[in-house]
Amino acid sequence: GIQVEQSPPDLILQEGANSTLRCNFSDSVNNLQWFHQNPWGQLINLFYIPSGTKQNGRLSATTVATERYSLLYISSSQTTDSGVYFCAVDRRDSSYKLIFGSGTRLLVRP
Protein backbone atom coordinates (compact mmCIF):
# COMPACT_ATOMS: atom_id res chain seq x y z
CA GLY A 1 0.00 0.00 0.00
CA ILE A 2 0.88 3.64 -0.12
CA GLN A 3 3.50 4.86 2.36
CA VAL A 4 3.25 8.23 4.09
CA GLU A 5 6.30 9.55 5.92
CA GLN A 6 6.35 12.69 8.01
CA SER A 7 9.32 14.61 9.32
CA PRO A 8 10.49 15.61 11.78
CA PRO A 9 8.80 13.29 14.28
CA ASP A 10 9.20 15.82 17.08
CA LEU A 11 9.71 19.56 17.10
CA ILE A 12 10.14 22.05 19.92
CA LEU A 13 9.84 25.74 19.17
CA GLN A 14 9.96 28.96 21.07
CA GLU A 15 6.86 31.06 20.68
CA GLY A 16 7.18 33.30 17.64
CA ALA A 17 9.43 30.95 15.66
CA ASN A 18 8.64 29.58 12.21
CA SER A 19 8.67 25.92 11.17
CA THR A 20 8.25 23.62 8.19
CA LEU A 21 6.76 20.15 8.41
CA ARG A 22 7.20 17.68 5.57
CA CYS A 23 5.09 14.82 4.22
CA ASN A 24 6.41 12.38 1.62
CA PHE A 25 4.14 9.83 -0.09
CA SER A 26 5.01 6.90 -2.25
CA ASP A 27 2.29 6.90 -4.92
CA SER A 28 0.03 9.21 -6.90
CA VAL A 29 -2.73 10.59 -4.72
CA ASN A 30 -6.22 11.91 -5.23
CA ASN A 31 -6.43 13.71 -1.92
CA LEU A 32 -4.00 15.10 0.61
CA GLN A 33 -5.07 16.62 3.88
CA TRP A 34 -3.27 18.17 6.82
CA PHE A 35 -4.80 17.84 10.28
CA HIS A 36 -3.96 19.24 13.68
CA GLN A 37 -4.73 16.99 16.63
CA ASN A 38 -5.06 19.26 19.62
CA PRO A 39 -4.26 18.25 23.21
CA TRP A 40 -7.89 17.20 23.67
CA GLY A 41 -7.54 14.69 20.85
CA GLN A 42 -9.71 16.45 18.32
CA LEU A 43 -8.66 16.15 14.65
CA ILE A 44 -9.01 19.56 13.05
CA ASN A 45 -8.92 20.01 9.30
CA LEU A 46 -6.19 22.44 8.29
CA PHE A 47 -5.90 22.02 4.54
CA TYR A 48 -7.32 19.97 1.72
CA ILE A 49 -4.46 20.29 -0.74
CA PRO A 50 -3.88 17.58 -3.37
CA SER A 51 -1.79 20.10 -5.31
CA GLY A 52 -0.76 23.74 -5.27
CA THR A 53 -0.46 26.21 -2.42
CA LYS A 54 -2.98 27.46 0.11
CA GLN A 55 -2.78 29.87 3.01
CA ASN A 56 -4.93 30.31 6.09
CA GLY A 57 -3.68 32.96 8.47
CA ARG A 58 -0.31 31.97 9.89
CA LEU A 59 -0.47 28.56 8.25
CA SER A 60 0.21 27.69 4.65
CA ALA A 61 0.72 24.47 2.73
CA THR A 62 2.23 23.44 -0.57
CA THR A 63 1.86 20.12 -2.35
CA VAL A 64 4.06 19.16 -5.28
CA ALA A 65 2.17 16.13 -6.53
CA THR A 66 4.65 15.27 -9.28
CA GLU A 67 7.43 14.98 -6.69
CA ARG A 68 5.18 13.35 -4.09
CA TYR A 69 5.61 15.66 -1.15
CA SER A 70 3.77 18.30 0.79
CA LEU A 71 4.97 20.99 3.18
CA LEU A 72 3.13 22.69 6.02
CA TYR A 73 4.46 26.06 7.12
CA ILE A 74 3.70 27.53 10.52
CA SER A 75 4.77 31.13 11.00
CA SER A 76 4.96 33.10 14.25
CA SER A 77 4.07 29.99 16.24
CA GLN A 78 1.87 30.24 19.31
CA THR A 79 1.47 27.91 22.27
CA THR A 80 -1.95 26.97 20.93
CA ASP A 81 -0.23 25.46 17.88
CA SER A 82 1.06 22.65 20.08
CA GLY A 83 -0.19 19.18 19.28
CA VAL A 84 0.34 16.59 16.58
CA TYR A 85 0.19 17.42 12.89
CA PHE A 86 -0.89 14.64 10.56
CA CYS A 87 -0.66 14.33 6.83
CA ALA A 88 -3.10 11.91 5.20
CA VAL A 89 -3.52 10.82 1.59
CA ASP A 90 -5.76 8.66 -0.48
CA ARG A 91 -4.59 6.87 -3.57
CA ARG A 92 -5.77 7.70 -7.03
CA ASP A 93 -7.85 4.52 -7.13
CA SER A 94 -11.23 5.96 -6.22
CA SER A 95 -11.33 4.30 -2.81
CA TYR A 96 -11.26 7.65 -0.95
CA LYS A 97 -9.80 6.05 2.17
CA LEU A 98 -7.23 8.20 3.91
CA ILE A 99 -3.90 6.71 4.95
CA PHE A 100 -2.21 8.65 7.72
CA GLY A 101 1.41 9.39 8.40
CA SER A 102 2.78 8.93 11.90
CA GLY A 103 2.60 12.65 12.61
CA THR A 104 4.86 15.45 13.80
CA ARG A 105 4.54 16.26 17.50
CA LEU A 106 4.97 20.01 18.01
CA LEU A 107 5.53 21.74 21.32
CA VAL A 108 5.58 25.52 21.35
CA ARG A 109 7.05 26.98 24.52
CA PRO A 110 6.09 30.42 25.83
Added chain:
Amino acid sequence: DAGVIQSPRHEVTEMGQEVTLRCKPISGHDYLFWYRQTMMRGLELLIYFNNNVPIDDSGMPEDRFSAKMPNASFSTLKIQPSEPRDSAVYFCASSLPGPQSVNTEAFFGQGTRLTVV
Protein backbone atom coordinates in the same frame (compact mmCIF):
# COMPACT_ATOMS: atom_id res chain seq x y z
CA ASP B 1 -24.10 21.43 9.80
CA ALA B 2 -23.03 20.16 13.22
CA GLY B 3 -20.28 18.04 11.74
CA VAL B 4 -19.69 14.36 12.39
CA ILE B 5 -21.20 13.38 15.72
CA GLN B 6 -19.95 10.46 17.77
CA SER B 7 -21.23 9.00 20.98
CA PRO B 8 -20.32 8.33 23.65
CA ARG B 9 -17.25 10.55 24.07
CA HIS B 10 -15.84 8.24 26.72
CA GLU B 11 -16.59 4.62 27.49
CA VAL B 12 -15.17 2.49 30.26
CA THR B 13 -16.19 -1.14 30.26
CA GLU B 14 -15.11 -4.43 31.73
CA MET B 15 -13.41 -7.10 29.69
CA GLY B 16 -15.95 -9.39 28.07
CA GLN B 17 -18.68 -6.80 27.80
CA GLU B 18 -20.22 -5.65 24.54
CA VAL B 19 -19.40 -2.12 23.44
CA THR B 20 -21.29 -0.12 20.81
CA LEU B 21 -19.93 3.11 19.36
CA ARG B 22 -22.18 5.38 17.35
CA CYS B 23 -21.68 7.84 14.53
CA LYS B 24 -23.83 10.33 12.66
CA PRO B 25 -22.09 11.54 9.49
CA ILE B 26 -22.47 14.96 7.93
CA SER B 27 -25.78 15.14 6.11
CA GLY B 28 -25.41 14.35 2.43
CA HIS B 29 -22.02 12.67 2.75
CA ASP B 30 -22.04 9.25 1.16
CA TYR B 31 -18.74 7.88 2.49
CA LEU B 32 -18.30 6.91 6.13
CA PHE B 33 -15.08 5.70 7.71
CA TRP B 34 -14.18 4.16 11.07
CA TYR B 35 -10.61 4.69 12.31
CA ARG B 36 -8.80 3.58 15.44
CA GLN B 37 -5.94 5.48 17.04
CA THR B 38 -3.40 3.86 19.36
CA MET B 39 0.08 4.84 20.44
CA MET B 40 1.57 1.76 18.83
CA ARG B 41 -0.21 1.80 15.47
CA GLY B 42 -1.24 5.40 15.00
CA LEU B 43 -4.40 6.11 13.01
CA GLU B 44 -5.57 3.07 11.09
CA LEU B 45 -8.65 2.55 8.96
CA LEU B 46 -10.94 -0.21 10.18
CA ILE B 47 -13.79 -0.14 7.66
CA TYR B 48 -15.56 2.22 5.30
CA PHE B 49 -18.99 2.45 3.72
CA ASN B 50 -20.27 3.97 0.51
CA ASN B 51 -24.00 4.68 0.36
CA ASN B 52 -24.49 2.52 3.46
CA VAL B 53 -22.73 -0.50 1.91
CA PRO B 54 -19.48 -1.78 3.45
CA ILE B 55 -16.75 -1.48 0.82
CA ASP B 56 -13.56 -2.48 2.60
CA ASP B 57 -13.38 -4.10 6.02
CA SER B 58 -9.84 -5.40 5.68
CA GLY B 59 -8.75 -3.26 8.61
CA MET B 60 -11.14 -4.82 11.08
CA PRO B 61 -8.82 -6.60 13.48
CA GLU B 62 -10.92 -9.62 14.43
CA ASP B 63 -14.35 -11.15 14.22
CA ARG B 64 -15.10 -9.52 17.55
CA PHE B 65 -15.44 -6.27 15.63
CA SER B 66 -18.47 -5.54 13.46
CA ALA B 67 -19.87 -2.40 11.85
CA LYS B 68 -23.21 -1.54 10.37
CA MET B 69 -24.77 1.38 8.58
CA PRO B 70 -28.54 0.84 8.56
CA ASN B 71 -29.21 4.22 6.96
CA ALA B 72 -27.42 7.28 5.58
CA SER B 73 -27.41 9.09 8.92
CA PHE B 74 -26.24 6.43 11.35
CA SER B 75 -23.49 3.87 11.80
CA THR B 76 -22.35 1.64 14.65
CA LEU B 77 -19.11 -0.09 15.51
CA LYS B 78 -19.56 -2.99 17.89
CA ILE B 79 -16.98 -4.94 19.83
CA GLN B 80 -18.11 -8.18 21.40
CA PRO B 81 -16.58 -9.36 23.62
CA SER B 82 -14.27 -6.47 24.42
CA GLU B 83 -10.67 -6.99 25.54
CA PRO B 84 -8.16 -4.62 27.20
CA ARG B 85 -6.15 -4.40 23.95
CA ASP B 86 -9.16 -2.79 22.29
CA SER B 87 -8.57 0.31 24.40
CA ALA B 88 -8.05 3.17 21.95
CA VAL B 89 -9.68 6.25 20.51
CA TYR B 90 -12.16 5.40 17.77
CA PHE B 91 -12.90 8.05 15.16
CA CYS B 92 -15.66 8.25 12.62
CA ALA B 93 -15.27 10.39 9.49
CA SER B 94 -17.36 11.21 6.46
CA SER B 95 -16.75 12.66 3.02
CA LEU B 96 -18.59 13.53 -0.15
CA PRO B 97 -16.50 12.87 -3.26
CA GLY B 98 -17.69 15.16 -6.00
CA PRO B 99 -17.88 14.37 -9.71
CA GLN B 100 -14.61 13.00 -11.08
CA SER B 101 -13.30 12.70 -7.53
CA VAL B 102 -13.14 16.47 -7.08
CA ASN B 103 -12.84 17.50 -3.43
CA THR B 104 -12.80 14.32 -1.38
CA GLU B 105 -12.10 16.15 1.89
CA ALA B 106 -12.90 14.04 4.95
CA PHE B 107 -14.19 15.41 8.24
CA PHE B 108 -13.73 13.67 11.57
CA GLY B 109 -15.85 13.40 14.65
CA GLN B 110 -14.48 14.10 18.11
CA GLY B 111 -13.80 10.43 18.75
CA THR B 112 -14.76 7.93 21.42
CA ARG B 113 -12.12 7.11 23.99
CA LEU B 114 -12.63 3.47 24.92
CA THR B 115 -11.05 1.92 27.97
CA VAL B 116 -11.50 -1.79 28.60
CA VAL B 117 -10.46 -2.88 32.08
